[in-house]
Amino acid sequence: MIEVQASQGPEDIALLRPQPNGRVEHAAAAPSLTALRRAAERALEQHGLPGRKDEAWRFTSVRGALEIAPSAPAELWSLERAGDDVRAHFAAEAFVLPVVDGVALVTAVDNLPAGVQLMALDDAHRSSVAPDPVSLAPERHFRALNTARFERGALLRIEGQLERPVHVIYVSTGVSVAHAKLHIEVVAGARATVIEHFVSPRKRGAVGQGGSADGAANVDVDAGPSGQGDAPPPTLLNAVTDVRVGPNAELEHVRVHRSTQLLVGDVATELGKDARYHSRVVTLGGPLMRLSLHLAFTGKGGSATLEGAYHVAGRDHVDHHTRVEHRASHCTSQQDYRGVIDGHGTSVFDGIAWVHQNALVSEAHQQNRNLLLSDTAVAHTKPHLEIDTDSVVASHGATVGSIDEDQVFYLRSRGMRESQARALLTFAFVRELLQRIGDEGTRKRVEEAMAERLPDGMGLLELFGETA
């Protein structure tokens, strides 16, 4: 696929301006990290940021994001306070890494279970544990911007069999532009669950003008996008997560997107021999939510499932891009994305399964199903297969439709109210995917949040016997 180069030049784009009083420049960064940043800066100069002419951004305009000028960062102590606030929402023994304004608060985590290593990326680069950059996705566009400008990233290295999940919570104190970077490394034979939560600030403090901490102290992990009330100025979170799953290791990687921020996410995953990876994405609206998920099998016998459930309403714009590369033989990938689109919402799904020529005995399946609930909802879907060998079984499917009236009739004939019947059918459409989330607390939380967003959805959980 040939991409047209970005039409946006680097000049005049507010987003590309340097951050006033930014901390990045001051940090005495490790040389290897500095080199990466320089290369990213060059890529940025060369390719700029994506425009409508880029095939991968055809339906998703980032114009709103480009107009946001970076503001001065919040004071460190207000980040710490926001981090503490976030942790208060979880049980004391839970392992929670807060990422506030893109700054990973690695030092704030003290109850590390055995077999888990957590350090600032900078420190990692200075020591021997420097992560190999996951070189799947080219450093360009928002990824390059992230590498060039992120303040403090984190390396999470898992060596044992983790019983409990690792929660990574992304919050904002109201700073206009934040870049977060996280490396997850699951070494050979290890097993873990990592859950990334993207949540909204309940109130935006005027952090840009001197760091009032009020906004920071009011973070609510359970507040989803409301889409109502006075619209505060938009803020952007550009989050990059690189994942490496070693030979015979297993990772369940959950991402819950419930943010009123503009969110551009980029995940690149490399799987070693016989590695197993389960990506479960839950997206509950957002003014702009773009996730690019890029995965490659680099060793034989790997398996991956990529699942996504999304609900889009109001004027939400949700865009999931997946790209699965079979570079080695005997690997299996399954993609299943399902979503409900209501109001004036727009959903974009673009999935690629690419089987390289040497990837013998590959299996790649892909599915995207969309349920349109309103006259103004829009679905774009493009499940895309690129098969370069004959030793393969591949399939993909896509559907777009509305609720089956026969099914509504059936439920009504059993005495259910019409609105209830519709809510039930809508919920059931995505619930199957939500149920596969291993961590019970998270699963309940997202099921509730999903039900809440549906018209007449409140009574649903009772119907399913899962009272909150």
Place this chain on the structure above:
Amino acid sequence: MAEATQEIDQVLKKSYGAGFVTDIEQDIIAPGLDENTVRFISAKKEEPEWLLQWRLSALRAWQRMTEPTWANVHYPKIDYQSISYFAAPKRPEDGPQSLDEVDPKLLETYEKLGIPLHERAILAGVAVDAVFDSVSVHTSFRGKLAEEGIIFMSFSEAVKEHPELVRKYLGTVVPVRDNYFAALNSAVFSDGSFVYIPEGVRCPMELSTYFRINAANTGQFERTLIIADKGSHVSYLEGCTAPQRDENQLHAAIVELVAHEDAEIKYSTVQNWYPGDEDGKGGIYNFVTKRGLCEGARSKISWTQVETGSAITWKYPSCVLKGDDSVGEFYSVALSNHRQQADTGTKMIHLGKRTRSTIVSKGISAGHGRQTYRGGVTIARSAEGARNYTQCDSLLIGGNCQAHTVPYVDVKNPTAKLEHEATTSRIGEDQLFYCRQRGLSEEDAVSLIVNGFAKEVLKELPMEFAVEAQKLLGVSLEGAIG
């Protein structure tokens, strides 16, 4: 197995049967494209001023456009200034009045192609508007068709005899600025077929054009326009084969279909142009824009294609479903062997209420073949209750071929129902084993399986074409497993 492999190799290496050159004098202008070229073509064809201006506007649009690069095909850059844009058999002014007067060498060409004009006309009941390079040489059965009020003639004749119809419809489905190759065609199109079926008439026979590319270094820019007026019905057959040449030849045709209320157009293609040799040398570049407009309510347009030839195929026969309850269909078998590349598919644009479309695409790649299905289904906000079903399957033979599937689905109406399915796999070992065990040779087994794979599409073809298509698939693929 070794023996089988040898046989297979022989079959695979089989050279192009229709490769020959007819040696007759031609009128060719010097290569190059500018305003003078367009004026020359227009003058040569004695076209009215409005058509010249139309061509010139297309040329100006083309000069401002850049060649698209998004398709999954690779070829050396085309030098548009090294192509000659007009070639016509000599003596066009005193053209043949009957078959006897036709240049015997021309007739010989048709014989080699297996199109006995007169025989076919009588036995098969098919009217043939044979295009030899750029100028129509012979049109049969025109009298019989004229009785029904049907107009079936070459495009240049239609410009002279029915300028009002041509002017009304030309460029309405594929506008001049539609795409790079459409603009190029609009500027320099040579000739083609024109069909008009009057209100309520069911065309009594299948209309057919056989055209072939002759003369090296001559791009052929065919233009076909078919109009089916209210309640009429027509089935149109297109088939192509070209002589063997080393120089790549560019072919950028346009086909426009317009179906009014309750009208039906069925357009079938068997394309067997020279695909180049095993190393990808030579072969035709086939960059075609085909589009049908279901203008009226309850109209129907059906595209069926069997694509086995050309070095590069780049075409997307599409339907704009504007009339309420109109129907669009697309059935395709595309095969790429050796170094052939095909980026093909369709676009269904649903505008009217309760419009329906069906897409069945079967791609077969073997050798180093590269096969891309690229399809778009768009449901506009106005398309209440629209329905689409898409199925695209790919069959892979050998480890060096590629099969890509790129479906675009854009839906803006919740009452739409849309399904897309695709599978990609190789010929099953168990299927082969089963057939072999029943005593079929390996190549017969593969042929059987491939024909079965493509059956859904082949059955949509008119009788004469179905046979030809099956033969083509067989020849191109027999025993490609090695």
